[in-house]
Every structure is written in C-alpha cells, then in structure tokens.
Amino acid sequence: MRRNAFRIALVAATAAALLPVTTATAATSYCGITWGSGAKTAPPTAYGPLTDVRAGTQPCFDRLVLDVAATSGYRVEYVPAVSEDPTGDPVPLRGGAFLQVIAENPAYDDAGNPTYLPANRAELVDATGLPTLRQVAWAGSFEGQTGLGVGVRARLPFRVLVLSGPPRLVVDVAHQW
Numbered sequence: 001m002r003r004n005a006f007r008i009a010l011v012a013a014t015a016a017a018l019l020p021v022t023t024a025t026a027a028t029s030y031c032g033i034t035w036g037s038g039a040k041t042a043p044p045t046a047y048g049p050l051t052d053v054r055a056g057t058q059p060c061f062d063r064l065v066l067d068v069a070a071t072s073g074y075r076v077e078y079v080p081a082v083s084e085d086p087t088g089d090p091v092p093l094r095g096g097a098f099l100q101v102i103a104e105n106p107a108y109d110d111a112g113n114p115t116y117l118p119a120n121r122a123e124l125v126d127a128t129g130l131p132t133l134r135q136v137a138w139a140g141s142f143e144g145q146t147g148l149g150v151g152v153r154a155r156l157p158f159r160v161l162v163l164s165g166p167p168r169l170v171v172d173v174a175h176q177w
Helices: 002-018
Strands: 040-042 050-057 061-068 074-079 097-103 133-142 145-152 158-163 168-174
Touching: 040 158, 050 133, 061 097, 061 133, 061 145, 074 158, 097 168, 145 168
Parallel strands: none
Antiparallel strands: 040 074, 050 061, 061 168, 074 097, 097 145, 133 145, 158 168
C-alpha cells in the first residue's frame, strides 16, 4: 500500500510539473486599458466653439471634458513643456508628465465674443483628490483652436473620444499602466 501511495504521489507531482504555469505578464492590462501614450489626432470636421471645461474620476481613469457647440478635430500628446498660443510662453504645470490638448474649437464665436472665459487660467478645473490629473491650465485660443495644458501624475495611457448629445471632446487618462 505504501508503495502504491508513493507511486500515485510521484505521478501527480510529475503531471503537475508538466502543466503550463499561468502568471500575470506585462501584456496584462490595467482595467482592460490598451490605449497607449502616443499622440492621438483627428482632422477638423465641424465648427463649434468651446463653452466649458470640466473633470472627474472613474474607477480606472480620470476624465477631462471639453464642452463644445460642435465636435471637431484635435491633437493630444505628451510634451516636455506646454506653450501658450500665440505667445509661446511656457504654461507652468504640476505633475510628472504634461499633455498638450489642442481642440479645433475656438473659445469665441464668429463675432469674436468669448464663449468660454476661464475664471482662473492656471486652474480650469479643481483637480484636488483626482488620482491622475494634477492640473488643467489655459494655453490660449487663437486662429480657431484652443489649447490646454494638463499636468498628470506620470506618463500614463490615455484616449480621446468625440461624443455627441451634447457634443464634447473627452480625454481619459488611466490611473496606472
């Protein structure tokens, strides 16, 4: 009997050693996020001015929302520093990495009247308590486009969405890789 028990244990150990080992790998993504951190762009398709900027958090990412009268093109990318348009002056930002958000939406109407006037150009939204966003600052509105500087905790994956009903440009930045 002892001999049979030993053989059974030996066969079981050998079989276990031959089974594939499953472990988490670098390919496993956080919350299923596969966005990456490279530049995201879309060509202009419609005209509508910027009317508001707001932010919030979700379980896996922080969200920046640009309310616009009509969705249009954009360019969002990590940059070493954000510059104000048209002056080229640096936009000071808190955080370990900086996203430059360019929306093909001016902050003024056809007559040149402002459609969005930030109360505080350095703090467009209250980022207090957000896990990823550190600051959202004004970078100017010139020649039909508006720029924002976004300070984030680190260079993290992000995505850009164009949503309708009401129209808005959305930038989601993941809480981690």
